[in-house]
C-alpha cells in the first residue's frame with residue numbers, strides 16, 4: 096500500500112466509513128469502540144469530549160506524572176543490568192497518562208497493566224475476559240463520577256450530550272475504555288521499536304545523547320519511521336483504488352506504517368535521518384482526516400520523555416542475542432517483549 100493510497104482512503108470519509116467492518120473483526124458481543132467505530136455527526140460529538148483533555152494543562156499534568164514514573168522505573172532496574180523494556184517500562188507510561196487524564200491513583204496501574212497483557216493474548220476467551228474486566232473497571236468509576244463529577248475526562252463524558260440527548264451508560268463506558276486502549280499498545284509499541292532500533296544503531300543513539308535537544312526537535316522524523324497502527328474502513332460504494340476494485344461493503348485495512356516507509360515519498364525511508372529537511376509532520380503515523388489521532392500530542396510528549404530520561408540513565412544498552420524481541424500483529428503492531436541488557 097503506497098502513501099498516496101493511504102492518503103486517499105483516510106481523506107475520503109464519505110466513501111470509506113469507520114462504522115462498518117474492522118480488521119480483525121470485533122469479538123462477537125463486544126460493544127463498538129467509541130469514537131473510532133462511528134461516523135459523521137455522532138463521531139464529531141463523541142470526539143469533542145476527548146479533545147479538551149488531551150492538550151494544554153491536562154497534557155502537561157499527565158506528562159509530569161509519567162516522567163516521574165519513568166525515572167522511578169528506570170532507577171528501579173538500572174542496577175540489575177537487564178529488563179524487559181515492554182513489561183517493565185513502556186507499558187506503564189501510557190497507563191499512568193490515562194490515570195492522570197481521568198484523575199485516578201497510580202495504585203490502579205498494576206491491575207491495568209495485567210489486563211493490558213491479556214488483551215493481546217491469542218486466545219479469544221482470554222481477550223474477551225480482559226476486555227470485560229477493563230469495561231468493569233471503567234464502569235465503576237463512571238458510576239462514581241456520575242454521582243460526584245469532577246473536571247476529569249470521565250466526568251466530561253458522563254455529562255456529555257450527543258445529538259441533543261444524554262450519552263447512554265454503554266456509550267460512556269465504551270468511550271472511556273477506548274481512550275485507555277487507544278493510547279496503550281500504540282505508545283508502548285512505538286517506544287519498543289525505537290528502543291530496539293537505537294540498541295543496534297550506535298551512531299544515531301550517540302548523536303541523541305550528545306545533542307539531547309534533537310530529541311524534541313526531530314521527534315517527528317522518529318515517529319514517521321515507526322508507525323504501528325492499522326485502522327480499517329468499509330467502502331460504502333464500488334470504487335477503484337490504485338487499480339484495485341473495491342466492492343461496496345468490503346473492508347479496507349489501512350496500514351499507516353507503510354506511509355512513512357514508502358520510497359516513492361521518502362528518500363531512504365528506513366533511515367532515521369536527523370538532518371532530513373522535509374519530514375515535518377506530513378506522515379500518517381497518527382492517521383489523517385476526521386479520525387486523526389486525538390492523542391497525537393500526548394503520544395509525542397510521551398516518546399520525548401522516554402528518550403530524554405532513558406538515554407540519560409542507560410545510554411549504552413543492547414539486545415540480548417538469545418532472547419529475541421517478540422512482536423504481535425493486529426490493528427496495532429505490538430512489541431510484546433523486548434529483553435535488553437547493559438553493563439553495570
Ligand code: HEM
Pocket residue numbers: 105113129130131132142145149273274275277278279281282285322323324325326327351379380381382383385386387388389390391393394
Ligand atoms: C504512538 C502512539 C499513537 C499512535 C501511533 C496512534 C495512532 C492512531 C491512528 C492512526 C488513529 C486513527 C484511526 C482511524 O483513522 O480510524 C488513532 C485514533 C485514535 N487514537 Fe491514537 N495513536 C496513538 C496514541 C494515542 C493516545 C496516547 C491516545 C489517548 C488519548 C489515543 C487515542 C485515540 C483515539 C480515542 C482515537 C479515535 C479517534 C477518532 O475516531 O476520532 N491515541 N490513533
